[in-house]
Amino acid sequence: MMVHALLPPGVELTANDYGRRFIEVNHTRVSARIALQGAQVIACQPQDQRPLLWFSQTDPCRPDTALRGGIPLCWPWFANDRPGPAHGIARTSDWHLTRAHADQEGVRLVLTLPEEEISRQLPDEHWALEVEFQLDTALAVTLRTTNTGSVAQPLSQALHSYLPTEDIAGTSVHGLDGTQYMDKLEEGANFTQSGAVQLLGEVDRIYFGTRADILVHDGSDQLLIQRSGSNSVVVWNPWIEKSRQLSQFPPQGYLGMVCIEAANAGPDSRMLQPGECHALSTRISRPVAGP
Ligand code: TA6
Numbered sequence: 001m002m003v004h005a006l007l008p009p010g011v012e013l014t015a016n017d018y019g020r021r022f023i024e025v026n027h028t029r030v031s032a033r034i035a036l037q038g039a040q041v042i043a044c045q046p047q048d049q050r051p052l053l054w055f056s057q058t059d060p061c062r063p064d065t066a067l068r069g070g071i072p073l074c075w076p077w078f079a080n081d082r083p084g085p086a087h088g089i090a091r092t093s094d095w096h097l098t099r100a101h102a103d104q105e106g107v108r109l110v111l112t113l114p115e116e117e118i119s120r121q122l123p124d125e126h127w128a129l130e131v132e133f134q135l136d137t138a139l140a141v142t143l144r145t146t147n148t149g150s151v152a153q154p155l156s157q158a159l160h161s162y163l164p165t166e167d168i169a170g171t172s173v174h175g176l177d178g179t180q181y182m183d184k185l186e187e188g189a190n191f192t193q194s195g196a197v198q199l200l201g202e203v204d205r206i207y208f209g210t211r212a213d214i215l216v217h218d219g220s221d222q223l224l225i226q227r228s229g230s231n232s233v234v235v236w237n238p239w240i241e242k243s244r245q246l247s248q249f250p251p252q253g254y255l256g257m258v259c260i261e262a263a264n265a266g267p268d269s270r271m272l273q274p275g276e277c278h279a280l281s282t283r284i285s286r287p288v289a290g291p
Contacts, residue, residue: 008102011109023097025107030135032107035067038091039131040113042070044139044284045129047103050203050221052139052284054257059248066091068248069162069257071141071282073131076122078156078234078265087160089121090129098130106136116146126151138285145280147272149282155270158234159282163216163223168255171218173197173235179212181205181235199258202239206266208232214260215287223262228281232268234261 007013010027013036025032033043042061045051055069066072066087074087085092090113099110113129126149134140147153165171176193183191184204193207214225214233227233236259238246243254262282264270272278 007100007141008107010102011100011107016061018060018062020061023100023109025109025135027107027135028104029106029137029165031154032133032135032139034109034111034113034133035061035070036097037063037094039113040067040070040072040091041093041139041141042067043131044070044135046137046139049137049286050270051164052223054162056248056250056253058250058253061170062091064092065247068246070212071162072160073143074261074263075129075143075145076125076127076153076155077267078158078263081156081269082154087262088157089118093117093121095131106134107144109135116171125149127153138283140281140283142279142281144277145272145273146277150274152271152273155272155278156263156265158261158265159280160234160259160261161225161282161284162257162259163225163284164221165216165218165256165258166220167218168199168217168237168258171199171216171258173199173258173260174215174217175212176207176210176214176233178209179207181207197235199237202242203235203237206232206237206263206268207235208265208267216258216260222287223260224283224285224287225262226283226285227262229279230262230264230265230268230281232265234259234263235266236261260289 021036023034049079059068073090075090095111132142216223
């Protein structure tokens, strides 16, 4: 029997027609939706703002599949760093809501992946894992990993944020000029970014050695991505061909999204010592218009 935290006003547990369960947030300053499976925020819209996240219009949110959009939690490995499901086990596992708080500023939620659920899927590993969501005029997500075992354990991870864009051809990603990246489309070869990242075809890159803030500009909107606990950031757009191959992804979906993922991936992958805790955070907001 799942025991959830007592829910404050504006926070409720719901289920869709397929039985998939969600946390629905309807606060005066923000609305949001988080799937309990995967602890995946799939919608967040601060009051008087456009949505902060992109979510597939074709994803029926059936249980036991990875949802397409929002912020999937890639843990305890990124992509195919290890054998097993792409992006690890967190996004297809059942999480528990353990803390829920609301005040006039916003809503704070903490979900935990039960240690027995982790051990069932990773029998020789010992981890504690929780994720915290701070929902207000921005969306902040912090994924906290603790090595509860007696030996060092490898960790690569990403907060796989799908961001909306009105016009992919007019979208540019700023903050990575001069930064090195591993290009998945070039067998992982290293390159150096020159200027802003333009999205004029498939892009699948791990930028590393950077803690810089990232600004996504699409002409009519700007999104600021701030990170902590992260020296790498993944930039991804599947473009036309890959869009046709992806699950729950509309053929034209690439025109309206770009992934900017706070990560510990590639050269920024980690090794957690016994007892060590590592927090990976991302904060998505709209920069306050200047004076
Ligand atoms: O973060 C980029 C990436 O690793 C791409 O290579 C692509 O595989 C994407 O993640 C989506 O992965 P998914 O398993 O969610 O379809």
